[in-house]
Amino acid sequence: MTALLEVRHATRIFDGLVAVDDVSFTLAPGEILGLIGPNGAGKTTLISLISGTLAPSEGEILFQDEVINRLPAFRRARLGIGRTFQIMRPFPGLSVLDNVAVGALFGRDGGQAKLAKAREQARVSLEFVGLGKDIDKRADELGGPGRKRLELAKALAMQPKVLLCDEVMAGLNHVEIEEVIEIIRKVRDQGISILVIEHVIKAIKSLSDRLLVLHHGEKIADGTPEAVLANPIVIEAYLGKKRA
Ligand SMILES: Nc1ncnc2c1ncn2[C@@H]1O[C@H](COP(=O)(O)OP(=O)(O)OP(=O)(O)O)[C@@H](O)[C@H]1O
Ligand SMILES: [Mg+2]
Missing domain, CATH: 3.40.50.300 (P-loop containing nucleotide triphosphate hydrolases)
Structure with missing residues (x-):
């Protein structure tokens, strides 16, 4: 291999x-x-x-x-190549969904992805990490464990x-x-x-x-x-x- x-x-x-x-x-x-x-x-x-x-x-x-x-x-x-950050820096006023959509826009589809498609990818990633029910919250409403999952979802949305x-x-x-x-x-x-x-x-x-x-x-x-x-x-x- x-x-x-x-x-x-x-x-x-x-x-x-x-x-x-x-x-x-x-x-x-x-x-x-x-x-x-x-x-x-x-x-x-x-x-x-x-x-x-x-x-x-x-x-x-x-x-x-x-x-x-x-x-x-x-x-x-x-x-x-996707990564999470030890020092997390979500956009606090943006929704959980849009924080992750930013990851999708930055990742493998970057340059071509439309916002609607990025949000679709973000939804999949958030579901995957168990934050499916929190997508409409603001990122700063998440607790510590939620923020760690958000960080993971952002990286995963980069595919x-x-x-x-x-x-x-x-x-x-x-x-x-x-x-x-x-x-x-x-x-x-x-x-x-x-x-x-x-x-x-x-x-x-x-x-x-x-x-x-x-x-x-x-x-x-x-x-x-x-x-x-x-x-x-x-x-x-x-x-x-x-x-x-
Ligand atoms: N941007 C920087 N400018 C100057 N020194 C830095 C910078 N980033 C890291 N260092 C120094 O480089 C060394 C390695 O830091 P690094 O953050 O990679 O360690 P780490 O293994 O991730 O530690 P931790 O377990 O605390 O997260 C440390 O001495 C740190 O102070
Ligand atoms: Mg470190």
């Missing part, structure tokens, strides 16, 4: 700080890849390099064997081939986390590949086919969830160095 997405030696430096340091990995069609690492490890930066909100200082990003890292974010969205999820379970209780896990599994069952950042280890372990770990911007592990979570280097990254 060839990779759908390939990251080759990606590096991003912010004013001398190496946030992502020579990271390489692939994402296979239909795969759920979990991305973990302590706070500040470079996870969000890595997703931004893929989605195009940030440019790599070095390295390449390939999607369906094409080098895409010089394309702006909207072009990558049209190719089929992505790859979905990049940045902490869509943060702040949710365990029942809500289970529900989001089910949604992500259903997304994968539609043939969409997923890269998911998550701090809740139990959730990411049950969801992911493979785990990748970042620490100080470097990839320190990549393998099955069981192997990665038992890896002493990963345990040390999370718990800090043992005192002698």
